Amino acid sequence: MNLVLTAEQQELRAAVRSFLGTASPLAKVRRDMDSEQGYDPEVYRRLTGELGLAGLVVPEDRGGAGAGHAELAVVLEETGAALLPGPFLATTFAAILLTELGDKELLPGVTAGTTIATVALDADRVLNGAEADVILVIDGGEVRAVRGGDRTPLTTLDPTRRQARAALDGGEVVGASEAAVARARDLFAVALAAEQLGVLRATLDAIVAYSKIRVTFGRPIGSYQGVKHKLADMHCRLEQAESIVRFAAWAADESAGELPAAAALAQAYVGRACFETARDSLLLHGGIGFTWEHDAHLYYKRAKCDEVLLGPTRVHRTRLADLLEL
Amino acid sequence: MEQVEYRRRARTWLEENAGARAEADPGTDGLAAARAFMAALHDAGYSGITWPKQWGGQGLTQAEERAFAAEARDFTLPTYVFSIGLGMCGPTLVDLGTDAQRARYIRPLLRGEEIWCQLFSEPGAGSDVAALQTRAVPADGGWIVNGQKVWTSVAQHADFGLLLTRTDVDVPKHQGLTMFIVDMRAPGVTIRPLTDMTGHARFNEIFFDDVQIPAESLVGEVNGGWKCAVTTLLHERLSISAEVGMSGQKDNPATFAALRKAVDTSDPLVRDQLVELHIRSRALALFNQRLAQETKAGIFPGARGSAAKLLLAELTNFSADLAVSLVGPEAVAYDDDSGGGGLAGAIALAPAMSLGGGTNEIMRNIIGDRVLGLPPEPRLDKTVPFKDLKVGTQS
Ligand SMILES: Cc1cc2nc3c(=O)[nH]c(=O)nc-3n(C[C@H](O)[C@H](O)[C@H](O)COP(=O)(O)OP(=O)(O)OC[C@H]3O[C@@H](n4cnc5c(N)ncnc54)[C@H](O)[C@@H]3O)c2cc1C
Numbered sequence: 001m002n003l004v005l006t007a008e009q010q011e012l013r014a015a016v017r018s019f020l021g022t023a024s025p026l027a028k029v030r031r032d033m034d035s036e037q038g039y040d041p042e043v044y045r046r047l048t049g050e051l052g053l054a055g056l057v058v059p060e061d062r063g064g065a066g067a068g069h070a071e072l073a074v075v076l077e078e079t080g081a082a083l084l085p086g087p088f089l090a091t092t093f094a095a096i097l098l099t100e101l102g103d104k105e106l107l108p109g110v111t112a113g114t115t116i117a118t119v120a121l122d123a124d125r126v127l128n129g130a131e132a133d134v135i136l137v138i139d140g141g142e143v144r145a146v147r148g149g150d151r152t153p154l155t156t157l158d159p160t161r162r163q164a165r166a167a168l169d170g171g172e173v174v175g176a177s178e179a180a181v182a183r184a185r186d187l188f189a190v191a192l193a194a195e196q197l198g199v200l201r202a203t204l205d206a207i208v209a210y211s212k213i214r215v216t217f218g219r220p221i222g223s224y225q226g227v228k229h230k231l232a233d234m235h236c237r238l239e240q241a242e243s244i245v246r247f248a249a250w251a252a253d254e255s256a257g258e259l260p261a262a263a264a265l266a267q268a269y270v271g272r273a274c275f276e277t278a279r280d281s282l283l284l285h286g287g288i289g290f291t292w293e294h295d296a297h298l299y300y301k302r303a304k305c306d307e308v309l310l311g312p313t314r315v316h317r318t319r320l321a322d323l324l325e326l
Numbered sequence: 327m328e329q330v331e332y333r334r335r336a337r338t339w340l341e342e343n344a345g346a347r348a349e350a351d352p353g354t355d356g357l358a359a360a361r362a363f364m365a366a367l368h369d370a371g372y373s374g375i376t377w378p379k380q381w382g383g384q385g386l387t388q389a390e391e392r393a394f395a396a397e398a399r400d401f402t403l404p405t406y407v408f409s410i411g412l413g414m415c416g417p418t419l420v421d422l423g424t425d426a427q428r429a430r431y432i433r434p435l436l437r438g439e440e441i442w443c444q445l446f447s448e449p450g451a452g453s454d455v456a457a458l459q460t461r462a463v464p465a466d467g468g469w470i471v472n473g474q475k476v477w478t479s480v481a482q483h484a485d486f487g488l489l490l491t492r493t494d495v496d497v498p499k500h501q502g503l504t505m506f507i508v509d510m511r512a513p514g515v516t517i518r519p520l521t522d523m524t525g526h527a528r529f530n531e532i533f534f535d536d537v538q539i540p541a542e543s544l545v546g547e548v549n550g551g552w553k554c555a556v557t558t559l560l561h562e563r564l565s566i567s568a569e570v571g572m573s574g575q576k577d578n579p580a581t582f583a584a585l586r587k588a589v590d591t592s593d594p595l596v597r598d599q600l601v602e603l604h605i606r607s608r609a610l611a612l613f614n615q616r617l618a619q620e621t622k623a624g625i626f627p628g629a630r631g632s633a634a635k636l637l638l639a640e641l642t643n644f645s646a647d648l649a650v651s652l653v654g655p656e657a658v659a660y661d662d663d664s665g666g667g668g669l670a671g672a673i674a675l676a677p678a679m680s681l682g683g684g685t686n687e688i689m690r691n692i693i694g695d696r697v698l699g700l701p702p703e704p705r706l707d708k709t710v711p712f713k714d715l716k717v718g719t720q721s
Contacts, residue, residue, distance in 0.1 A: 003616035004623050208698050223701040225687070228694035235693050236633045243612035269605050317601045326591045326600055 001255075003246040005074065013074045019051060020082040026295050032085045033159045037131065039086025047088060048113025054091050055111030058099050063111040069187065069252035073194035073245055080198025083298055085160045087128035090118035092191055094136055097184040101143060101175030106134060119188075120168050121310065125154060129164030137168045141178030146171035158305040160298055183256075186263035189310055190248040193266035196274035196306050197238075197245045203281035203299045204234050210285060221284075230280055237273040244269050261323045267316035271307040278303035332390055336397045339370050344401035351519075351527050352407065357483060360404040364438020367405075373412075374436040377420055382433035388564075392618035396611075402576050407480050411435045411442030413565030415488040418558045419507075422546045427507065431486065443484040444562075445475045445508065445532060446555065450718025452477070453688050455490070456499045456552060457707070457717035460534060462491035462506065469506065469539040471514075474531065479682065481530040482519045484510045489539075490555055493548060495713040502712055503551030507543040514538070524667070524674045559684065564627065566683045567614060567634030579661075580649035580672045582607055589652045596652060603645055610637045629696035636689035639680040646676040 005013070023043050024032075032040045048054035056072050058064020072092070079088055091110060094117035098107050109115030118132040126135055130153045135146045149167035156163050208231060211222030221227045248262040282289040282296040289296040307313065343366055352360060367373040368382075375391040377383020384390075405412070416435050419427055434440040451458040460473025471491055481487065487508045494502030510517065514537035519527035546554040578584065582604045591597050614634055617627045627634075650657040650673050661668025666675065680686050694700040707715055 001615065002619070003612065004619045004625075208700070212699070212701060219704060220701040222694070222698075223703050225691070225703070228700050229687070229690040231698055231700065232633075232636070232690035232693035235697060236637050239616075239630070239633050240609035240613050240637070243616045244609055246616065247612050265605060265608055268601070269609055314598075317598060317605075320604065321597045321601045324586075324601070324604060326586060326597050 001247065002070070002250050003243055005246075009071060009074050012071055013078060016051070016053070016075050016078040017081075019047070020078055020084060023047075024082055024084055026083065026298075029083050029085055029160060029298070038162045039084075039131070041086075043084075044086050044088065044116075045113050047084075048091070048111070052111075054088070054095055054113055055107070056092075056095075058095050058107055058111050062099070062104060063108040064095070064099070068249070069190060070246070070249040072191060073197075073249040076191055076194035077198035077201070077245075080195035080302075081202035083160045083199070083202075083295075083302055087116050087118060087131050089161070089191070089195060090128040090132065091116060093119040093121075093127070093184075093188050094134070096187045096191065097136055097138075097143060097181070098174065100180040100184040100187070101177060102180075103174050106145060106174060110134075120166070121188075123168065124165060125156075125163045126166045126168075127163055127309070128161070129153075129166040130162060135166055135168065135171075136174070137171065138181055141181055142176040143174050143181065144171040145174045156305065158298075158301045160302055161305070183259070185310075186259050187252055189263035189267045189316070190245070190252050190259075192306060192310060193241075193245050193248060193263075193270040196270045196303070197241050199299055199303050199306065200238055200241055200270070200274040200277045203278045203296070203303070204231070204238055206296070206299075207231065207234075207281040207284050214286075227284055230284060234277045234280055237277055241270045241273045261320065264316045264320040264323060267310060268313055268320055271316070272313055275300075275303040275307045329389065329393060333393050333397055336372065336394050339372065340397055340401045340403075343367075343370070344398075344403055351482070352404070356404070357407065360407055361438040363404050364408060364436075368437045373438075374416070374432070377416070377432065377436070381420065381428045382436050383420075387622050389618045389622035392614060396615075400576055407441055407483050408435075408438055409565075410444050410479055411440075414444050414558050414562045415442040415486075417561040417565070418488060418505075418554060419545070421557050422554050424542075426542065427545070431507070440485040441480060441483045443478050443481040443487045443510070443530075444558065445478055445481075445487040445489040446558075447477045448474060448718075449476050453685055454707075454717070455555065456503060457715070458490060458492060458503070459717070460489075460491045462493050462504055462539070465538070468541045469544075471506075471508070471534045471537040471539055473534050475534075476520070476531045477529045477682075478532050479529045481510065481517050481532055482527065486510060487532075488545070488558065490551055492712065493551075496711050497549070498708055498710060499712045499715060499717075500552040500708070502549055503555065504548050505545040505551040505554040506539050507545060508537065508539055512537050512539075523677070524671060528678075560628065560631065562683045563635040563689075564631040566679075567617075567631055567638055577666055578672065579666070579669050580645040582645075585649055585652060599648055599652060603648055606641050606644065610634070610641055613637065629692055632684075632689045632692040633697065635683060636686055636693070639686055639689070642679040643676045646672040649673070 052065050053075055055064030056067045057069060060066040095110050097119055110117045115134060116132045117134040118126055118128050119136045120126045130151045137144045137146055146168060152165040154163050154165060211227055212220055214221045244266050248266040251258040251262040278300045282300045285296050288294050364373060371384050372394055374383035375386050375394060376388055379385040416432060419431055435442060446455050448458045462469045462471045487510055489506045489508040491504055492502055493504040514535040516533040518531050520529050520531050522528050586600060589596055621627060649669050653669055657669040660670045695702055
């Protein structure tokens with residue numbers, strides 16, 4: 001089991017972080033989320049085409065980079081920390097599902113960034129459903145690719161990543177395998193947990209930095225135990241969340257048998273830890289944290305939307321109980 | 327891969343050699359058996375795993391140490407009386423002792439021939455250990471010690487103690503401390519076992535009346551004791567979180583593995599609470615494994631060990647509490663057939679983990695100050711000469 005990033009993974013992290021730092025800093029995230037499309041297609045194009053990140057886990061013979069879920073986790077941690085708007089996570093889900101199904105038709109376009117794809121996770125809302133060229137619809141073990149059709153953008157809690165209502169009938173079958181779909185769902189859970197880890201870390205970093213400079217009663221708020229002890233607890237959550245994400249990503253790559261329980265664990269723990277940390281970070285900012293201009297609420301909202309994206313925590317806890325044969 | 331092989335071999339050895347009951351306060355027979363076990367452990371290469379070969383250790387890394395501890399969790403080892411020496415006193419001497427001290431003390435410690443205790447806390451100085459008042463004054467080329475220590479684990483069996491004393495009261499408190507090795511059988515040392523809330527005498531109070539300590543028993547420098555103490559405490563937190571020298575979890579009735587057999591898991595509320603216990607246990611186990619892997623990769627965990635210690639303390643209290651409430655009224659009856667007294671024993675022992683080795687609040691202070699780099703609290707005690715400082719319990 002490998003829980004520590006390799007030198008190459010650290011380089012990947014640095015590269016993605018530096019790219020996002022210039023191409024999509026938070027000030028730009030705010031502009032993009034208010035734009036008509038809700039994201040910057042140019043950033044998406046560079047992320048997918050230039051950096052090749054949409055096809056990270058796609059095998060090389062289907063146009064991907066043939067990397068592992070451990071690498072994908074590193075990337076999603078960064079896109080999460082940056083609150084990257086747009087369909088990157090949606091496309092990643094689609095790439096995962098198509099890869100597991102052994103698809104050869106859609107993957108090249110998805111990987112190249114020319115086809116925006118998403119997965120309908122439930123009947124009423126589709127992540128980036130309005131922007132997607134292709135919506136993958138799961139019916140039991142069968143997966144259909146739906147193009148066109150009615151798409152109604154929804155106004156959701158998280159302004160940095162949109163969802164839509166979409167007509168999900170019709171379309172052509174791209175593959176059918178219950179095992180592949182089940183594994184893809186576990187991989188979604190791991191991928192999302194990695195994004196959540198990034199959100200968690202970013203919110204903790206933000207409040208740690210602020211608590212060093214915000215002064216009340218003549219001293220920095222970070223020197224008060226009421227604040228310091230909360231931050232210490234948040235740090236403990238981060239340590240455990242990171243350990244779980246590394247483990248789940250390792251299981252995705254190296255230990256298929258351990259993946260289901262690892263994936264359920266990741267959503268059960270990291271989803272909650274991420275929201276609680278984002279909430280505490282916002283609260284410890286004081287009034288400014290409740291202000292639209294401040295970024296704390298964006299993280300808080302992303303964290304909440306992420307927490308329920310693949311079903312609420314109780315779903316993952318129940319799954320874990322089943323897997324543990326309780 | 328070599329790790330897998332290491333663990334497999336460790337497990338085989340444990341299967342053949344473990345089994346003796348872990349006792350909080352073993353009698354003469356128990357102690358003899360425990361010593362024999364330690365000698366065998368050392369012969370097999372599992373005592374002092376990270377310690378230098380030169381002094382009797384194995385020269386391996388924290389990764390092997392934690393790997394062994396992870397295997398040992400499934401067994402009951404009679405190592406409790408050695409845990410202070412293995413986790414704290416020994417590592418301090420390895421780091422800061424003289425070569426003569428290392429040559430004299432380390433091997434017998436690793437073989438269970440000599441038992442050690444840690445003499446830091448006093449009635450007026452626990453969290454604030456640098457406020458201690460036990461005095462050491464120079465005399466005849468050595469030192470004379472007077473004062474009192476308290477909560478000293480395993481001192482009733484100890485041959486030696488790592489003693490923190492005050493040697494200068496005219497400077498701020500951290501600057502006037504000195505560490506010594508003290509012979510627990512020296513004239514003037516009185517050891518009084520102190521019964522703790524479990525009903526066992528796990529710790530003691532110790533009185534020093536004109537105890538003579540030779541010059542060669544000084545550890546580190548005169549008035550440099552705080553630096554030594556910090557080293558000891560860092561080892562303490564890491565060793566507690568890595569469960570070094572602890573007796574294992576096999577007999578712990580409050581684990582997920584034990585509880586799933588003891589309770590009705592068809593009740594959805596019970597199921598969910600067990601899942602919570604599983605989640606927390608896995609989260610911490612994975613964090614500990616990650617720390618071990620980082621150490622192997624050359625990243626020293628340092629103060630992050632305090633996070634692992636805090637999480638372990640919280641998990642210990644959570645699981646014992648949960649276990650009693652899941653099992654219900656029958657849980658309050660002590661189970662005399664099991665080593666730890668069953669769930670009644672577990673819930674009675676749980677607070678120890680949040681107090682010994684530093685309280686949860688102190689762990690949070692350390693994480694805040696050292697890991698997150700938060701500004702310290704304003705303090706009087708760093709500049710005022712010790713003799714002018716308020717310490718202990720004041721009315
Ligand atoms: C089972 C057990 C074994 C032990 N073994 C040993 C041993 O072998 N050797 C040894 O030297 N000691 C030992 N101890 C002592 C232990 O280290 C101390 O009890 C502990 O550090 C707390 O100190 P105290 O008892 O003086 O409590 P205090 O320091 O008086 O603390 C009282 C309360 O105040 C809080 N508090 C204190 N300072 C702060 C602060 N700055 N910020 C926030 N809260 C604060 C504490 O968290 C606690 O809740 C042992 C204790 C136990 C319970």
